[in-house]
Amino acid sequence: MSASVGLPVGGDSRSTVTGTLRDILDAAAAGVLPPADGGTTVVPQPSPRDAGVLSFTAHSVVFTDEDPDWVYDTLRAIPCDPLCATMNARFLTALMDRTGREQETIDALLVAGPLPGRPELALTELTGPDHSRVAYARARRDEVRAWGVDGGVLVLGRGVAGRLEVSVEVAEGARQRGLGRALVTAARRLAGEPLWAQVAPGNARSVRAFQAAGYLPVGAEALLHEV
Structure with missing residues (x-):
């Protein structure tokens, strides 16, 4: 499945990152990171087991089967710098509550x-x-x-x-x-x-x-x- 359109949170410009989560990871392994445009891209979970958030330089990828509109609306409501909203405790807690999942820590990748x-x-x-x-x-x-x-x-x-x-x-x-x-x-x-x-x-x-x-x-x- 293809990625959703990446809508920058708190900004006017729009960016599009295409492909699956694996495509994004393969590109990153080759040294090609998502555009540093302040955007957030939502992609489907690669498996029922794996959901979460990846934060690159000025671009985030949320991999979840939840409604992308819910993700964007929730991020816009976070009272912090938009560039760090996806890793903010408020958003991660909301995502855990929404999905019934738990999170241990934020790791360096x-x-x-x-x-x-x-x-x-x-x-x-x-x-x-x-x-x-x-x-x-x-x-x-x-x-x-x-x-x-x-x-x-x-x-x-x-x-x-x-x-x-x-x-x-x-x-x-x-x-x-x-x-x-x-x-x-x-x-x-x-x-x-x-x-x-x-x-x-x-x-x-x-x-x-x-x-x-x-x-x-x-x-x-x-x-x-x-x-």
């Missing part, structure tokens, strides 16, 4: 291209759901695979709009040794396609590890989970 060659780490694939990071991923992603190394776990899976997503966990005793960066670098060698990461902005160690491994920030994301 980063992406990196695949790297050639094999991972330098001696990874062992994990097949059981015992690790909490693996269980968490399987509740939110499809085709989840996980690998372990002494002191850390690496998880890949298909999340929002089928994009390939990575998460890692490093044991307390193995931190500040470069293992996090090594794990997310290894993920790029396993991926074969653009690889996405959602990182809480306050998790400075994780943000630094991803950036040191070549992941670039493209925006912010608030996912709404089914209750």
